[in-house]
Amino acid sequence: MTIAPDFINDKKIAQHPAIKYFRFGAPGTPHIWCEGCGIGQIFHYTCIAIEELGLDPNQVVWVGGSGCTGRMCTYWKYDYMHTLHGRPMAYGTGIKIANPSLTVICHMGDGETSAIGGNHLIQTARRNVDIVAICINNYTYGMTGGQHSPTSPTGSTSATSPYGQIENSFDLCKLVAAAGATYVARATVVNPKPAIQYIKKAITKKGFGFVEIAAQCPTFFSRSNKLGDNIDMLEWMKKTYIRKEQFDRLAEDEQSGKIPWGEFVDCERSELVSGLHQLARLRKEE
Amino acid sequence: MNIALAVGTVFTSAPATSWKRKIVSTSEESTPRMYLISMPALVAGCASCIVVISQLRLPRHPGNNRKGYQVSNPRLLTGTHLMNGQVACAEGAIAAGVNLFVGYPITPATEISERLSRRLPQVGAIYLQGADELDSLAIVIGSVWGGYKAMTATSGNGICLMQENIGYAAMTETPCVIVDMMRAGPGTGVATKTAQGDVFQVRYGSNADYSIIALAPESPQEMFDLTIEAFRLSEIYRVPTFVLGDEILAHTRETVIIPPQVHIQERYTTEQCPGPGYKTWAVPEGSRIPPMPAFGEGYCLAVSSFARTEDGSPTQNYSTYKPLIERLWNKVEEDQDALTQVETGWIDDIEILVIAFGPVARSVKSAVKQARAQGIRAGYCRLITLWPFPDRYLKRLGANLNKVLVAEMNMGKVVREVERCLSASTEVELLSKPGIELHRPSEILEAIKRMA
Numbered sequence: 001m002t003i004a005p006d007f008i009n010d011k012k013i014a015q016h017p018a019i020k021y022f023r024f025g026a027p028g029t030p031h032i033w034c035e036g037c038g039i040g041q042i043f044h045y046t047c048i049a050i051e052e053l054g055l056d057p058n059q060v061v062w063v064g065g066s067g068c069t070g071r072m073c074t075y076w077k078y079d080y081m082h083t084l085h086g087r088p089m090a091y092g093t094g095i096k097i098a099n100p101s102l103t104v105i106c107h108m109g110d111g112e113t114s115a116i117g118g119n120h121l122i123q124t125a126r127r128n129v130d131i132v133a134i135c136i137n138n139y140t141y142g143m144t145g146g147q148h149s150p151t152s153p154t155g156s157t158s159a160t161s162p163y164g165q166i167e168n169s170f171d172l173c174k175l176v177a178a179a180g181a182t183y184v185a186r187a188t189v190v191n192p193k194p195a196i197q198y199i200k201k202a203i204t205k206k207g208f209g210f211v212e213i214a215a216q217c218p219t220f221f222s223r224s225n226k227l228g229d230n231i232d233m234l235e236w237m238k239k240t241y242i243r244k245e246q247f248d249r250l251a252e253d254e255q256s257g258k259i260p261w262g263e264f265v266d267c268e269r270s271e272l273v274s275g276l277h278q279l280a281r282l283r284k285e286e
Numbered sequence: 287m288n289i290a291l292a293v294g295t296v297f298t299s300a301p302a303t304s305w306k307r308k309i310v311s312t313s314e315e316s317t318p319r320m321y322l323i324s325m326p327a328l329v330a331g332c333a334s335c336i337v338v339i340s341q342l343r344l345p346r347h348p349g350n351n352r353k354g355y356q357v358s359n360p361r362l363l364t365g366t367h368l369m370n371g372q373v374a375c376a377e378g379a380i381a382a383g384v385n386l387f388v389g390y391p392i393t394p395a396t397e398i399s400e401r402l403s404r405r406l407p408q409v410g411a412i413y414l415q416g417a418d419e420l421d422s423l424a425i426v427i428g429s430v431w432g433g434y435k436a437m438t439a440t441s442g443n444g445i446c447l448m449q450e451n452i453g454y455a456a457m458t459e460t461p462c463v464i465v466d467m468m469r470a471g472p473g474t475g476v477a478t479k480t481a482q483g484d485v486f487q488v489r490y491g492s493n494a495d496y497s498i499i500a501l502a503p504e505s506p507q508e509m510f511d512l513t514i515e516a517f518r519l520s521e522i523y524r525v526p527t528f529v530l531g532d533e534i535l536a537h538t539r540e541t542v543i544i545p546p547q548v549h550i551q552e553r554y555t556t557e558q559c560p561g562p563g564y565k566t567w568a569v570p571e572g573s574r575i576p577p578m579p580a581f582g583e584g585y586c587l588a589v590s591s592f593a594r595t596e597d598g599s600p601t602q603n604y605s606t607y608k609p610l611i612e613r614l615w616n617k618v619e620e621d622q623d624a625l626t627q628v629e630t631g632w633i634d635d636i637e638i639l640v641i642a643f644g645p646v647a648r649s650v651k652s653a654v655k656q657a658r659a660q661g662i663r664a665g666y667c668r669l670i671t672l673w674p675f676p677d678r679y680l681k682r683l684g685a686n687l688n689k690v691l692v693a694e695m696n697m698g699k700v701v702r703e704v705e706r707c708l709s710a711s712t713e714v715e716l717l718s719k720p721g722i723e724l725h726r727p728s729e730i731l732e733a734i735k736r737m738a
Contacts, residue, residue, distance in 0.1 A: 061581045083591075094386075094424065098432025277412070279407045
């Protein structure tokens with residue numbers, strides 16, 4: 001049952017564009033995220049993208065895994081599937097095969113996308129399944145207390161890299177592009193308009209749409225790396241993330257420590273689900 | 287006491303006679319019905335013969351859709367075929383109405399994939415090769431929530447990889463069929479040789495408490511029959527259901543008769559759609575199983591393997607968690623009388639009962655027949671339903687038994703369950719072979735003589 005808690009009476013909150021997509025009643029409502037966390041912003045962006053595209057929310061399934069980001073799908077008021085750590089894309093593939101008219105959106109954290117779900121990521125991109133994967137990159141495993149993830153910058157500290165991360169970090173956009181997705185983009189929470197634009201494009205584009213959105217984790221990543229509060233982290237992001245075009249113009253030594261954002265891939269390739277259904281139709285007719 | 291359900295007919299272990307078997311359901315409250323599978327009539331050319339795969343008295347809840355019975359199915363390759371167990375299993379899945387199969391190649395289950403990759407598009411269904419076993423079962427579960435009937439097939443090592451998703455399917459009450467063609471292990475073991483080592487793995491492999499159903503065929507014919515049955519039971523109970531075959535069944539070619547009609551169980555769903563506010567996990571009065579709508583139908587489904595309340599919200603409360611876990615466990619375990627399928631022979635006047643499952647039971651039947659010829663009062667009980675384990679049935683059967691021999695191709699798994707069911711005064715002996723080699727009838731006969 002939808003329980004409208006007290007804060008819904010707050011006029012400002014009641015007018016929030018994402019509130020009508022929000023599932024109330026869960027323990028800990030409004031949500032489990034820490035103060036200043038960037039994940040809620042991406043909930044907002046996704047809702048805006050769905051609204052601007054005029055999609056019937058009953059035809060949109062949110063799929064999530066474990067961790068802070070994994071919980072996002074459980075706040076989606078319509079159909080959601082909260083699955084296993086790292087596996088939302090495989091579950092999403094199944095949903096899409098069974099009902100190709102659905103829009104399937106997987107929200108995943110950086111840890112589950114790049115570490116435990118790494119194979120699902122590259123296979124979904126290779127198959128070019130018509131689903132959307134939004135990777136919320138906050139460089140850390142937040143739910144378990146701030147351990148390093150494969151996207152943590154080399155040298156950064158965390159609960160399990162107290163002497164600095166000695167592993168190299170992943171560039172997920174390069175990986176997904178190489179694996180064959182038809183749409184790959186990166187944005188940050190400090191650029192909401194492009195972020196919403198990329199999500200919309202990933203949804204409408206036939207084929208696998210991958211959007212990496214950098215978000216702040218003031219509780220763990222920022223604290224262990226002394227980056228300040230959430231506002232300071234946004235400032236850090238503004239300095240670190242630069243437009244792809246600008247990045248490409250930089251000399252190699254200037255590029256170090258900078259991360260490009262923008263659209264990396266926007267192409268056409270054959271898509272899995274329509275291919276499977278077409279094969280079934282053709283063979284049955286014979 | 288209803289021990290009258292014993293079937294005294296003489297059985298041989300020849301595959302074609304599996305149609306003659308009597309499947310009995312066991313029940314405390316009344317005399318069990320017996321159903322004779324009337325295959326000889328079909329063999330004799332009776333076109334109107336309806337083959338009842340099994341007619342167990344299943345719980346009366348809305349999911350037990352009697353209207354779905356005896357649906358004529360254009361997917362059936364009606365007729366007599368020479369097939370190995372994997373091909374028969376694939377045809378069983380098609381007959382049961384599978385929409386999607388996802389599997390990762392693994393010996394000895396690869397031919398199921400190969401057959402289905404060719405056959406499924408022909409019937410308008412979908413085959414997809416998984417990137418691994420985790421991927422396979424995850425896609426299967428996702429598609430079931432999209433409204434499909436789906437299956438995967440693997441061997442013991444693949445089941446190891448699937449355990450996480452099996453737990454997810456159990457917790458989210460997702461009906462799906464998982465075929466486990468057991469092979470010698472542990473680890474890689476021997477890919478092309480048989481064993482029966484996965485008995486506990488399929489039951490208890492994932493974390494914490496849940497229940498599943500597992501059926502153990504003994505012939506390619508039963509690979510066909512029980513695959514259909516597995517789909518039916520998985521829909522009724524909303525649990526992952528296993529077909530527990532092995533390498534012998536995978537590679538044995540025998541006569542498989544595909545009937546003109548089979549029973550199909552449609553998904554138990556609901557037409558009341560209130561939209562937001564629908565309680566995904568609310569169980570109707572008098573039932574243990576909630577209805578299962580699909581995504582995209584406007585129900586605002588909250589699917590999660592979190593311990594949850596009726597509306598899907600995560601909960602940490604003992605008072606909510608306890609009834610949930612008890613229901614997940616009991617919906618199958620408490621219904622074991624309805625689910626128990628066994629085949630028995632010569633058990634009216636027995637001194638020694640031999641218990642086995644799968645292909646080992648075929649050696650057992652031969653050995654018991656020879657023992658009878660030599661004047662030893664032996665009988666056998668072949669377990670078709672392995673999980674839920676037929677505790678109550680064996681308790682009744684074993685009430686007056688002194689000697690029980692359990693033959694299985696592992697170091698002793700079903701024997702532990704049997705010992706648990708029987709009284710301490712019953713002498714239970716294990717005739718174990720760890721795998722690779724099937725029991726010979728002579729070995730079983732020797733053990734029977736030793737005990738007699």
